[in-house]
Amino acid sequence: MKNLFNEFLKGIIKENPTFVLLLGLCPTLAVSVSMINGLSMGLAATFVILGSNLIISSIKRSIPDKIRIPCFIVVIATFVTIIELVMKAYSPALNRALGIYVPLIVVNCIVLGRAEAFASKQRVFNSLLDGLGMGIGFTLALVLISGIRESLGSGRLLGITIFKGFEPVLIFSMPSGALLIIGLLLGFFSLIKGKRS
Amino acid sequence: MNIAQFLTIFISSVFIYNVILSRFLGLCPFLAISKESKPALAMSLAVTFVIVMSSMITWVIYRFLLVPFNITYLRTIFFILVIATFVQLVEMVIRKISPAMYRFFGIYLALITTNCAVLGVAVMNIDMFFVKNKAVAGSFYFSLFQGFSVGVGFTLAMLLMSGIRERLEFCDVPESLRNFPIAFIIASIMSLAFMGFNGFRF
Amino acid sequence: MENKLIVSVSPHLHKGESVKRIMWFVTASLVPAGIAGVYIFGLKALEVIVLGVVSALISEAVLQLLTKKKVSIFDGSAFLTGLLLAYNLPADVPFWLPIAGSFFAIAVAKHAFGGLGQNIFNPALAGRAFLMASWPKYMTSFVVPFSPDTVTCATPLAAIKESKLIEHISYLDLFLGKRGGCIGEVCIAALILGAVFLLWKGYISWHIPLSYIATTAIFTHIFGRQGSLSGDWLFSILNGGLILGAFFMATDYVTSPLTRKGQVVFGIGCGLLTFVIRAWGGYPEGVSYAILMMNAATPLIDRYTSNRIYGTKSL
Structure with a gap:
């Protein structure tokens, strides 16, 4: 039981896909202008990881080893297409805001990485837990980064003004600010890690 | 279709919307692979080649397969499969004809399949140069040139x-800033400079 | 001027030069431009300069304490960074703007890279680019020269970009600094005074400034707005931050190439980029961006222009 719990927990802090494994950075940086975008991207990716982990771990025995990567990609692309169509139908504004980064979930290294490193070797239930943990870890990282960027870059959070009389630091809603924030956050985490050990 | 349009595509792909520094692909x-300049150059050349080729291939597939059969919603699946197959093919060809070249950038080729820049450009081309699933005038050349320019920006x-x-x-x-954090900070200032x-406007 | 990097045969006599001495000499050479700026734009300009310098010194001290290095705020480098940043700001900015800029310059562009002598980008320019991206509205409203109440105006370069007709400004006015612009960039006469001093003392060489200014002037002349070979090259030299940038910022030892050949390449690159941004970019002025971009290219330029070691193959 403890083991299972660990499968779930590791994705959130110890093997956090964004801050520790440095995977899936493209969408992390691109869509984190506002918290709502960050959250949506996180949830969309979580859905895809869960779906692909579920399918891949259930059919792992019938996938020939040599062409496993293309097979994984087809499964992943299917789920990405599903989420893309759903988003287009129910929330066109969000779809526009996330732009090409929705179809690009296909090449998000987290998803393929989990399929290759975990789901293709483990039982269905474990794979689901792993996918959920990784998805939540990714979502939390996105929420953190987009929270910092939105509050500094526009003085608002989830669209609500939080700082009154604050001159927004526009750079944080630009690509340059995104790179700066992730650089400083990574430095901060490695500082904490260095202090502990 | 004139020089100014091509120049604008070039400047915006290389500097303003630099594929790495602004689009994060x-x-x-x-x-x-940016710790030394030799492998960095090899990787960049490989990526540029694949982006240019896949820009052409995906354009043709979209225009002559997905649009006529009305299955444009399968775009993502089709594109990623085509790109993966193409990369695999190039890898095999290079290994057969030039082991030296394979040693130079063969290992990077395998990584390119999941390089989001390749799929990203393919999708961007379709979004920019197709209006309501109709190719705009010069669409193919724009796509090809945009692929090339993005490659130059990447390089x-x-x-x-x-x-x-x-x-x-x-x-x-x-x-605590060594390696990745400082790389991001450098990228951030480079992105500032490219602003x-x-x-x-030409 | 001969290349001072060449090591001669012994005995090696120390000339008494040090980083500290050079820094303070460069600072001294910038004083006339500062006085002119304060004279033209009033005491507000002095306030910006003081804030920029003091906050740069404080940031330097705090970061050196944090990174457990020797506190060396009197070596002149942080002072110079703060001063150059302030010179690159309009006179009428809120008090916190130079503070934020100096902090970014010192903390991110300098100490994240390891401190003095190790930065890749010119800290003052990185600070300016940061401010420009973050608070563009303050960075682009300029004070009319010699006006006690702060009326804002456009710089001549910005006016031309927006195709507005500007009342004719004589070259003499431009030379003396009677135009809207940043504090330290307007008075060309004072800047040239400082530059001549630095050239005479041998602290900077002519390679970067000359190739930079000449490239911008030549391209401006060739691609004039009214057809080729009609551009007003003198106007392009006397306006914007070209003189300040070419003599005092592009020549920064740490962030520019080592060899003479490399410096000429660097200068031409800066000039070309400045011209392209001025002519077709969205911003009226491109000096700071051009120098930053070439800063990024400096390691590569150094690599390909390094002097060949005798008896070896080139790189």
């Missing part, structure tokens, strides 16, 4: 970064 190789960012990181080897970067081209 292809960050993984940018961080992992530029990779080369600058690798030069800087080679020099950083001799610098006393604070312990000078914002609003470029």
Whole structure:
């Protein structure tokens, strides 16, 4: 039981896909202008990881080893297409805001990485837990980064003004600010890690 | 279709919307293979080649397969499969005809399948140069040229970064900022500098 | 001027030069431009300069304490960074703007890279680019020269970009600094005074400034707005931050190439980029961006222009 719990927990802090494994950075940086975008991207990716982990771990025995990567990609692309169509139908504004980064979930290294490193070797239930943990870890990282960027870059959070009389630091809603924030956050985490050990 | 349009595509792909520094596509190789300039150059050439070729192939597939059969919603699946197959093919061909070249950038080819820049450009081409599933005038050439320009932008960012990181080897970067954090900070300032081209109009 | 990097045969006599001495000499050479700026734009300009310098010194001290290095705020480098940043700001900015800029310059562009002598980008320019991206509205409203109440105006370069007709400004006015612009960039006469001093003392060489200014002037002349070979090259030299940038910022030892050949390449690159941004970019002025971009290219330029070691193959 403890083991299972660990499968779930590791994705959130110890093997956090964004801050520790440095995977899936493209969408992390691109869509984190506002918290709502960050959250949506996180949830969309979580859905895809869960779906692909579920399918891949259930059919792992019938996938020939040599062409496993293309097979994984087809499964992943299917789920990405599903989420893309759903988003287009129910929330066109969000779809526009996330732009090409929705179809690009296909090449998000987290998803393929989990399929290759975990789901293709483990039982269905474990794979689901792993996918959920990784998805939540990714979502939390996105929420953190987009929270910092939105509050500094526009003085608002989830669209609500939080700082009154604050001159927004526009750079944080630009690509340059995104790179700066992730650089400083990574430095901060490695500082904490260095202090502990 | 005139020179100004091509020039605008070039400047915006290389500087303003630089594939790495502004669109954040292809960050993984940018961080992992930019420590020395030789491998960085090899990777950049491989990526540029694949982006140009896949821009053409995906355009043809979209225009003559997906649009006529009305299955444009399968775009993502089709594109990624085509790109993966193409990369695999190139890898096999290079290994057969030139082992030396394979040693030079063969290992990077395998990584390119999941390089988001390749799929990203393919999707961008379709979004920009198709209006209501109809190809705009010169669409094919624009796609091809945009692919090339993005490759140039990728190469530029990779080369600058690798030069800087080679020099950083001799610098006393604070312990906790070494490696990836400082790479992001450099990228951030480079992105700031490239903002000078914002609003470029020829 | 001969290349001072060449090591001669012994005995090696120390000339008494040090980083500290050079820094303070460069600072001294910038004083006339500062006085002119304060004279033209009033005491507000002095306030910006003081804030920029003091906050740069404080940031330097705090970061050196944090990174457990020797506190060396009197070596002149942080002072110079703060001063150059302030010179690159309009006179009428809120008090916190130079503070934020100096902090970014010192903390991110300098100490993240390891401190003095190790930065890749010119800290003052990185600070300016940061401010420009973050608070563009303050960075682009300029004070009319010699006006006690702060009326804002456009710089001549910005006016031309927006195709507005500007009342004719004589070259003499431009030379003396009677135009809207940043504090330290307007008075060309004072800047040239400082530059001549630095050239005479041998602290900077002519390679970067000359190739930079000449490239911008030539391209401006060739691609004039009214057809080729009609551009007003003198106007392009006397306006914007070209003189300040070419003599005092592009020549920064740490962030520019080592060899003469490399410096000429660097200067031409800066000039070309400045011209392209001025002519077709969205911003009226491109000096700071051009120098930053070439800063990024400096390690590569150094690599390909390094002097060949005798008896070896080139790189």
